[in-house]
Amino acid sequence: MPVVLHDTLSREMRPLLLKAGKSTFGMYCCGPTVYGPAHIGNFRTFTLQDVLRRTLEVDGLKVKHVRNITDVDDKTIRGAQAAGQSLNDFTKKWTEKFHADCKALGLLTPQVEPSAVEHIPQQVAMIQALVDRGHAYVSKDGSVYFKVHSCKDYGKLSHIDFSKQETQATNSAGEANDADEYERESASDFALWKSRKPDDGNNFWPSPWGEGRPGWHIECSAMSLAHLGATFDLHGGGIDLCFPHHENEIAQTECATGINGFAAHWFHSAHLLVEGEKMSKSKGNLFTLDELVAKGFSPMEVRYTLIAGHYRTSLNFTMKGLEDARSALGKIERGAEKLLHAAGFTQKEFAMPAVIEKQTSWGRFAHAWEVLQHDLNIPGCLGQIFTVLADKHEVSAQQAREDLSGLGKILYALGLALFADVAGPSAPANVVALAAQRWAAKQAKDFAAADRLRKEITELGWTMLDHKDGYDLKKSV
RNA sequence: GGCGCGGUAGCCAAGUGGUAAGGCCGGGCUCUGCAAAAGCCCCAUGCGUCGGUUCAAUUCCGACCCGCGCCUCCA
CATH class of the missing domain: 3.40.50.620 (HUPs)
Known part of the structure; x- marks a missing residue:
């Protein structure tokens, strides 16, 4: 088709x-x-x-x-x-x-x-x-x-x-030429x-x-x-x-x-509006990619936001939209991760070009692809992707492989690269030092000190995310 | 005035002549020193207004209201 x-x-x-x-x-x-x-x-x-x-x-x-x-x-x-x-x-x-x-x-x-x-x-x-x-x-x-x-x-x-x-x-506007x-x-x-x-x-x-x-x-x-x-x-x-x-x-x-x-x-x-208004220099709402990256968003999040509305409808670009995109992309990544696990594949094997060349199946994403083919309905296609990913049934390795073939091709078409190491801006030295102190305090079970340090880090505009064996620092949005 | 696009839940946003995808937010629960993250569950009898066609309309037709774009060099 x-x-x-x-x-x-x-x-x-x-x-x-x-x-x-x-x-x-x-x-x-x-x-x-x-x-x-x-x-x-x-x-x-x-x-x-x-x-x-x-x-x-x-x-x-x-x-x-x-x-x-x-x-x-x-x-x-x-x-x-x-x-x-x-x-x-x-x-x-x-x-x-x-x-x-x-x-x-x-x-x-x-x-x-x-x-x-x-x-x-x-x-x-x-x-x-x-x-x-x-x-x-x-x-x-x-x-x-x-x-x-x-x-x-x-x-x-x-x-x-x-x-x-x-x-x-x-x-035609009635003005003199x-x-x-x-x-x-x-x-x-x-x-x-x-x-x-x-x-x-x-x-x-x-x-x-x-x-x-x-x-x-x-x-x-x-x-x-x-x-x-x-x-x-x-x-x-x-x-x-x-x-x-x-x-x-x-x-x-x-x-x-x-x-x-x-x-x-x-x-x-169609055009892009920013916070409901037409972009213009006088309104100061002409964002460049660099400015958004400086605010802590990854280019992939920007890309998702830009394509998340139908191309024939004007899109209202907002900071909240970028945050939404971040969450949505994370959801797709976790869904893909789950399928990779079921299929016995690694993230590396999910590399897009390989999938394109070697796989012909669309798995459960056949409908998502059909939606995309119809007037480049990206939002509809994304909806279908989430619908499939939300399916709670156990999938066989075979099914997961077919699904990944379809999902890989669609994500390639959308240009959404998953599992990229988007580091974002790195934290300044003082924040890094505070984070290290807090981690040490936490390991020593000095929770009062840990909480105090977390507060300081937050006040400096950073968020400390704890994992089992370490932590990440992310710029607060 | 001409041409075009659109009005769907708190926000964003698909879609269909047969009874509303999805994302975000929010609420509840699980997990968890804290904070997050993650997982599970809930969240529009309603699709700008008024008529019409139809067994049935958000979806078709008409009128109207509202928003937006282009009309000489802005993607």
């Missing part, structure tokens, strides 16, 4: 299958603009795309995942100048940070991560094709704009009828090439229309064309990109190549 997913363009549930004659499933995802650390909202989208890719792979599809790096635009140029660095040095730094965060969150590396700067010739060629075909025009200052009204299908993704807005002087400022023929036309401005500094490239830099939308069209061709299987991104970015991508690519059917499927993920 193939994975079935809701498609934004057709608004239908559609199976994700290999096209006739193709051996790989081409998937393009709009990547980050590397001008600072990506926040958890960005990572919700990237993580959901990762789960989709993994799910398709477990389903047996060979996926070619392309995710670009936007390393030239207003924000990167401004950021580089503010930092007193070259654009290249500046974006390289943030690209590396992005990769480090991806790795921590367990995101698989895309097969191709094209850089916009490195695809400027392809972008110029595409703009030239659009000019040649009458879909774009050059303005007085040497900028090039896409002529929206030359594309009869424009608006098909976001389901907006642009033919009725032919001569409008206001945009200052079309003159950009020398555009129509308010809905958008820039393909931006002529060189003093603010750009050294960041300009040659083109048939003079020096300048590419517009944002053309990057993705040029890079998807270069790496996946004029048509491919699936395009993903945050819901905010649906219009205008993705609408423009369709128009650019289809008009430049003359081939219809840019992306066969559109996968948009």
Whole structure:
């Protein structure tokens, strides 16, 4: 049974299958603009795309995942100048940070991560094709704009009828459009090439229309064309990109190549709210992964939280949600541990890739997998996992092995790595010393001293967890 | 105004034309120097409101109320 997913363009549930004659499933995802650390909202989208890719792979599809790096635009140029660095040095730094965060969150590396700067010739060629075909025009200052009204299908993704807005002087929000400022023929036309401005500094490239830099939308069209061709299987991104970015991508690519059917499927993920509010710098609720790790949460807990809501519903990200995720993950680990014990396996033997390659059974997790395959219903799938794990009946070694095969594959698809040694931040020396003293006091049965020391440790923001033969220190949340 | 998404227990969150998965929290018990952890048990006659269709609706249809997103470069 193939994975079935809701498609934004057709608004239908559609199976994700290999096209006739193709051996790989081409998937393009709009990547980050590397001008600072990506926040958890960005990572919700990237993580959901990762789960989709993994799910398709477990389903047996060979996926070619392309995710670009936007390393030239207003924000990167401004950021580089503010930092007193070259654009290249500046974006390289943030690209590396992005990769480090991806790795921590367990995101698989895309097969191709094209850089916009490195695809400027392809972008110029595409703009030239659009000019040649009458879909774009050059303005007085040497900028090039896409002529929206030359594309009869424009608006098909976001389901907006642009033919009725032919001569409008206001945009659809009722605000005046200052079309003159950009020398555009129509308010809905958008820039393909931006002529060189003093603010750009050294960041300009040659083109048939003079020096300048590419517009944002053309990057993705040029890079998807270069790496996946004029048509491919699936395009993903945050819901905010649906219009205008993705609408423009369709128009650019289809008009430049003359081939219809840019992306066969559109996968948009809903946004993340933080404590019930939209994320914004002014509200101070723009969390990065580092900030959450500093609060004592593991990247895996963050990952669980990010995927625990359905991708088409906005997710309210809260600290309590992270704590919930911690408990839930622990529950899955204990359940898996129990199955491993029944099966006679070690944790090491539960290593995901081995399970994927060698096992075909789904055991009692067959239903959980079916749920996941249906519109990437991660919360439903997790519910099924817990339902099976809660079963109190004794399981045979054979049953446990089949179950682990299924559970292993599902957890791989979700990208939830169990039994990882997530140490978290280590305790400061004074806390470590107090813990050692308390342990000694406890061994000496000096419980009054032990209790007093526990109190001190707690006041310093740490929790001491006693075991039979030792103890752990965890940062209090 | 246009387009789209959603309103399910204290919180989070699935789902179905036939009588509400799951996680967290909370309560009880077991275990335990203390504190945790863990294990077991309990926890929505109810699914925004009002109508309609139906033997039967939270699930379909209609209206309404409320929240949210996008509407030119925010994943």
